[in-house]
Amino acid sequence: MKIAVFAGDGIGPEVTAQALRVLDELSLPGLTLFEGDVGAVAYRRHGQPLPDETLEMARAADAVMFGAVGDFSCDDLPRHLRPEQAILGLRSELGLFANLRPAAGFPGLEHLSSLKPEIARSIDVLVVRELNGDVYFGDKGERASAGGREGWDAMSYNEAEVRRIAHTAFRAAMGRGKKLTSVDKANVLETSRIWRETVIDVAKDYSEVTLDHMYVDNAAMQMVKAPGQFDTIVTGNLFGDILSDQASACVGSIGLLASASLGERQTGYGTFGLYEPIHGSAPDIAGQGKANPVAAVLSLAMLLRHSLGREEEAVRVERAVEGILADGVFGGDLGGNATTGEIGDAIVSKLLTIS
Ligand code: NAD
Ligand code: IPM
Ligand code: MN
Secondary structure: OEEEEEEEOOOHHHHHHHHHHHHHHHOOOOOEEEEOOOOHHHHHHHOOOOOHHHHHHHHHOOEEEEEEOOOHHHOOOOHHHOOHHHHHHHHHHOOOOEEEEEEEOOOOOHHHOOOOHHHHOOOEEEEEEEOOOHHHOOOEEEEEEOOEEEEEEOOOOOHHHHHHHHHHHHHHHHOOOOEEEEEEOOOOOHHHHHHHHHHHHHHHHOOOOEEEEEEHHHHHHHHHHOHHHOOEEEEOHHHHHHHHHHHHHHHOOHHHOEEEEEEEEEOOOOEEEEEEEOOOOOOOOOOOOOOOOHHHHHHHHHHHHHOOOOHHHHHHHHHHHHHHHHOOOOOHHHOOOOOHHHHHHHHHHHHHOOO
């Protein structure tokens, strides 16, 4: 079993280090780790945010553990050299079109959510975000206009792209509450009209799943008003990016939410995937021991489940995280005072108590 570890920038290395401690504690036989550079760190060392050798390392692995990329010092670089190109490049080059972002409340944290505790308690949603298309990967550029320089980004989805993510989402909904909400902006966007028609067509294969449709503006409102109504959400790249950050505040902190990015390639143990927290490099708190490593540790649990076929260990890691949160071990993002390392210590100790 080979895992490529790309810790990246800012708090990426801090939270990844804690996930690696947890992985080490599991003592999985036959596991080899490879470390590669991504993001601003890679740009400084190799002149590129996603060096060829990093991409090759990912291709040769069964799974990628990813921290975060992004650095203010790179904000003025041309787009192809910006750190964010590392994660965008990995997602597209590796064909990772399905981004699973679960957001469920943790017992004991209800009163720390931005929502009223009784509403926060109801959250248990899986956001299935399409990851290889949309305005992210359409043509883009700058041109002259009567109003001065004009930036433009083409948004599009074709039927094949919608079809494959819709199948992923319906299958995920089948394993959950059998309710799928497709989020779009079909009242305005042609992209969304094709999206909605295609999702309705794919639904014919999943008669047990109840499908509904919601415009993204309403979905954002419903996410804070009554998040418990959602079971599984399927949406495009941009809307999914925004709704999942929003869902994290409903749970309590962006430092809690993990993600898996999957494609079609199978390894000897499961599906090849890239695993990362939904948060970024958080330059405002980097290097201060303030980062919450839970999202990174739960991303490791998703890696164990989806890419290594290690369901038992995945559940152990998730139980350990739930346990330390219920014990009140958390940092400043949740109003506590534990450091990144102390949270990692607590998770490792808790793991030893769970068989
Ligand atoms: P961010 O997610 O990095 O931070 C948003 C806010 O949440 C900040 O106040 C930050 O301190 C806090 N936060 C984030 N993660 C936390 C954690 N684990 N524990 C405690 N607090 C946490 O988003 P941003 O500030 O908009 O972006 C910063 C940089 O990260 C940018 O360069 C952006 O492009 C990049 N980014 C990268 C990824 C990725 O690598 N996949 C994701 C999002 C943003
Ligand atoms: C995320 C991030 C990325 C995205 C950026 C860094 C390109 O916000 O992983 O959620 O927009 O997908
Ligand atoms: Mn994001």
